[in-house]
Amino acid sequence: MKKWLLVTVVAMLLLGFSACGGGSDTGSTPSAPAIYKVRMWVTLSNNPDAPSVTTLTSAQTVQASIWARGTTEKTITFKVNLCYDDKFTTLVNGVRTESSSKAVSVGALSTPLEPGNYTFQAISGAFGEIVGSSLQITVTPDTSVNTPTATTPAATLSEQPDKATFQKYFSDMNFGRVPAGATSPADFKQNVTVFSSGDQIALFFNSTQEVLVQWKIYDVQAKKVIKEGGFPKPLKGSSGEWGPLDIPAGKYEHKVYVGDVLVAIFPFEVSGAPTSTSPPQSPKPTSTVKSIKSDNPHFELMAESQHFRVYFHPPEEGLGTQIVDLGEQIYPLLIEFYGSVPPTSTQVFIYHDYEELVSLGNPPPDMPRENSMGGFTWFGKLTEEVGEHVELYNVRGNVDDAKSLLAHEVGHRFFYYVYPHIRKPVRPDWLDEGMAGYSQIRAGGRIPFQPIVDSAKSGIPPLSGITGLDKLLASSDWTLYGLFYGEAAAVILYIDCRYGKEVLQQLLREYDRTLNLQDAVLETLKIPFDQFEREWLNAVKETGAQAKNGNDFFTLFKAKMNGKST
Numbered sequence: 001m002k003k004w005l006l007v008t009v010v011a012m013l014l015l016g017f018s019a020c021g022g023g024s025d026t027g028s029t030p031s032a033p034a035i036y037k038v039r040m041w042v043t044l045s046n047n048p049d050a051p052s053v054t055t056l057t058s059a060q061t062v063q064a065s066i067w068a069r070g071t072t073e074k075t076i077t078f079k080v081n082l083c084y085d086d087k088f089t090t091l092v093n094g095v096r097t098e099s100s101s102k103a104v105s106v107g108a109l110s111t112p113l114e115p116g117n118y119t120f121q122a123i124s125g126a127f128g129e130i131v132g133s134s135l136q137i138t139v140t141p142d143t144s145v146n147t148p149t150a151t152t153p154a155a156t157l158s159e160q161p162d163k164a165t166f167q168k169y170f171s172d173m174n175f176g177r178v179p180a181g182a183t184s185p186a187d188f189k190q191n192v193t194v195f196s197s198g199d200q201i202a203l204f205f206n207s208t209q210e211v212l213v214q215w216k217i218y219d220v221q222a223k224k225v226i227k228e229g230g231f232p233k234p235l236k237g238s239s240g241e242w243g244p245l246d247i248p249a250g251k252y253e254h255k256v257y258v259g260d261v262l263v264a265i266f267p268f269e270v271s272g273a274p275t276s277t278s279p280p281q282s283p284k285p286t287s288t289v290k291s292i293k294s295d296n297p298h299f300e301l302m303a304e305s306q307h308f309r310v311y312f313h314p315p316e317e318g319l320g321t322q323i324v325d326l327g328e329q330i331y332p333l334l335i336e337f338y339g340s341v342p343p344t345s346t347q348v349f350i351y352h353d354y355e356e357l358v359s360l361g362n363p364p365p366d367m368p369r370e371n372s373m374g375g376f377t378w379f380g381k382l383t384e385e386v387g388e389h390v391e392l393y394n395v396r397g398n399v400d401d402a403k404s405l406l407a408h409e410v411g412h413r414f415f416y417y418v419y420p421h422i423r424k425p426v427r428p429d430w431l432d433e434g435m436a437g438y439s440q441i442r443a444g445g446r447i448p449f450q451p452i453v454d455s456a457k458s459g460i461p462p463l464s465g466i467t468g469l470d471k472l473l474a475s476s477d478w479t480l481y482g483l484f485y486g487e488a489a490a491v492i493l494y495i496d497c498r499y500g501k502e503v504l505q506q507l508l509r510e511y512d513r514t515l516n517l518q519d520a521v522l523e524t525l526k527i528p529f530d531q532f533e534r535e536w537l538n539a540v541k542e543t544g545a546q547a548k549n550g551n552d553f554f555t556l557f558k559a560k561m562n563g564k565s566t
């Protein structure tokens with residue numbers, strides 16, 4: 001019997017979650033960070049203590065060193081991806097940070113980066129949980145004229161495979177193409193050497209004994225491995241894998257390994273990828289909103305729109321005006337759900353650095369300064385001065401983070417405004433953060449479910465029932481926060497998808513009217529609270545065990561609940 005093993009050749013999913021947690025008597029939510037266990041930075045010399053840089057010329061990219069440090073004392077092993085556009089290459093695998101006091105070298109780039117914006121990400125685990133702060137760098141053109149890249153003759157292979165080892169394990173092996181969108185290997189075309197954008201690359205083999213097969217994609221021009229992977233377990237017989245080709249145009253070799261031994265090498269070329277070796281021609285569209293002199297003494301600039309007043313410093317001017325646009329995209333979605341709109345503009349403040357966050361805001365005292373953070377808060381000096389507001393910290397240059405955090409925090413504002421009686425101490429945190437997470441998801445922000453998938457697969461930390469959710473947040477273990485935010489959002493998503501948006505709205509209205517959540521659930525979902533809790537937990541556990549990753553969880557979960565809404 002032929003066994004076809006499908007292993008998608010790495011589709012990068014940006015997983016992360018925004019967070020703000022806790023609570024107080026006034027019904028506010030203090031800010032809390034996304035959990036990052038690794039911090040990365042770049043210096044222009046081989047010295048981790050040299051000043052870090054985020055903007056460098058193309059030529060400087062090969063002089064630069066990349067560094068990492070843990071933010072906890074725990075040992076963390078991770079790989080580092082370099083992302084640009086929607087593509088990435090793995091720079092290095094198996095980097096280990098030992099403690100927060102010791103910098104480790106992540107390495108250096110061997111070929112200059114072309115001008116553009118890039119992000120380094122520390123990734124851990126099989127499905128790409130981001131454990132490190134997303135380090136953004138901007139590469140500017142060199143002042144000199146760009147010289148065209150020298151073309152290397154493609155005739156010779158970079159190294160020769162070991163034929164004896166190949167014959168020991170394999171009767172044959174083929175490399176080729178499966179057409180875009182194909183879900184079976186029926187249309188596999190072997191010995192293809194030129195691929196174009198949209199093709200899927202495929203590797204099939206027949207092994208005569210159990211063998212663990214691994215592969216690397218080697219960039220011939222850059223002389224380095226840009227991607228690697230492998231089969232999840234030793235296989236015997238006919239097996240294969242294929243997946244989308246998501247590497248830039250260029251010349252490559254697909255190298256196949258058994259252990260450390262190279263057993264096969266397939267040269268190939270990628271041509272005609274529309275977004276290939278050249279960086280995006282035009283940067284992200286700039287906002288049409290113009291910044292003006294701020295009316296707040298702490299911030300020099302502001303930008304206004306129908307629903308927003310965003311305050312920032314000159315270095316964050318681009319982000320600040322973009323936040324206005326993002327906010328106006330998010331607002332209609334929230335108005336549609338909540339059926340009402342707060343009477344005043346939402347004020348958003350973008351902190352320039354950690355010192356400003358500490359002096360004007362109220363971050364958790366043990367929060368590493370590398371973390372990104374959003375808050376909707378009445379705490380801190382700024383709160384005393386300007387009242388309720390959204391604040392964003394360390395989202396510079398990262399529009400996805402900014403959008404997720406903004407939707408989450410503005411979601412808090414709508415929730416408090418439309419359901420004014422659902423306040424602490426009556427309101428559980430899971431409902432509060434669940435509604436904010438739901439806003440984040442509705443607005444197209446990050447999907448916060450990766451920790452659920454991790455938890456369902458490992459059992460550590462355990463999935464909790466709805467009534468136990470707040471204990472996760474109350475714990476001092478930050479690694480549980482992610483699970484809390486994910487599960488809280490999954491409660492609301494569950495109601496939305498299983499019962500429909502209108503029932504979710506009825507439930508909130510009923511709870512706001514009576515302040516009795518158990519009765520409100522019985523009244524609107526027509527089942528006792530403990531049954532609701534059990535059914536929700538079963539659905540989450542089951543989906544978590546099946547899902548490949550957080551985004552997959554989202555898709556499966558909606559499908560299971562018949563996808564009534566969202």
Ligand SMILES: [Zn+2]
Binds near residue numbers: 020021408432433436
């Ligand atoms: Zn929140």
